[in-house]
Amino acid sequence: MLKILKIRFLNSPNVSLNEIKNYKLKTVLKLLDLQISIKEKGSLNINLNDFGIREGISEVIVTTISLQKIPNAAPIGIIRRNNKTFCKVFKNSHTYDNIKATKLLVANIVYDPILFVQSAFTDLDSAEFKKLPDIKIPILKNANAWILFFCEYKEKSKAMIVDLNPLNAKFITPSIRAVNRGFNAVIEATIYGTRYKVFKNKKCFDWIDYYNKIVIKCGNSKDKKAMEMLYDFLKV
């Protein structure tokens, strides 16, 4: 029976969560090779607020893994609206391929401006990832919290819309930081940087320069380093 289900799952990447819900939870998790020690179904009642994902769009770094076990990290906006949690993942990205392959992603809540810039433009160093014994997808070493999601996706012409169903989560570091406009400006500049990479619109640089002024005025040394890296990534 398990073997049949396993073959069925591996051969049907579009099997829906509703369909899976008909199976016993433990069976599904075993199929997914998650090896989560879930004692009862109640463990899936995860309040996303407690892990930093609230109403609106949460900017997180998503970690995924390929079938060849190669980890990937990319900044993604996770949308919570009308009791739904979802994200949009563009084609021609590792995140897209990995979600198709594994139907899993981890949303890492981080406040490191360098990680946002690096993961937007290049591969993170393997030392930035951390393998946990109980979940298949590596998290980011410096995550303050993480949430493992089961992904149900619908393909659109240029992207997939991914419905996110929490499977496991942890709030690691109870730290506090006041609003810093410099850090926030790095996030905005990174978005304009990724737009520049796609659309080659020189106006993006005006915006990046605008935000860089805020970083110089309000940011800390890490924010400033992140901006230097951003400018480097955008060099022709």
Next chain:
Amino acid sequence: MLKILKIRFLNSPNVSLNEIKNYKLKTVLKLLDLQISIKEKGSLNINLNDFGIREGISEVIVTTISLQKIPNAAPIGIIRRNNKTFCKVFKNSHTYDNIKATKLLVANIVYDPILFVQSAFTDLDSAEFKKLPDIKIPILKNANAWILFFCEYKEKSKAMIVDLNPLNAKFITPSIRAVNRGFNAVIEATIYGTRYKVFKNKKCFDWIDYYNKIVIKCGNSKDKKAMEMLYDFLKV
């Protein structure tokens, strides 16, 4: 002896912290009517990082009190640079008058966009303040952390530069929130709003509209409510 010092302090608002440091700490705190139960001098070794105030500029809401015990709240940027912690407070503000009168302020670490907008343009409702038994200055009820500072100020033509010396601090709520561009945009829009109030430059409205688009896209219902209030405050 105490009486003499007390009279001296009350009559010398410009007495410096260095001068005060020559007195015994308990004596000074008694003079300041702080009634903090400090067991030893080590209690003043407060690591501001632990309470959310880090390198760069931290956007906080500062609470102060007048000699007539009327509380006030205002958004202020607290600067940490080269091992100094200070802020700039403009003349013709309650914060300015209150710091002159009491030499004390509380930096409240908050993530409530409505509090940022309200405290920038009007008086907060008294229900937003909370009196703690051990400190003279009320904190904000919804603060996630607060730091009480002793203020040493130098007057400039339009403002005072206030050197901040931590006296007491508390990290109240160990919550976590992912980066939300909507919330961040409310902060930026509020800054343009306060600039508009001072300089009446209509261009500020273009910026506020720009940030409002980000709030509509990324923010939560509180961020959107805060923007509505901001537009209301700026109506002629």
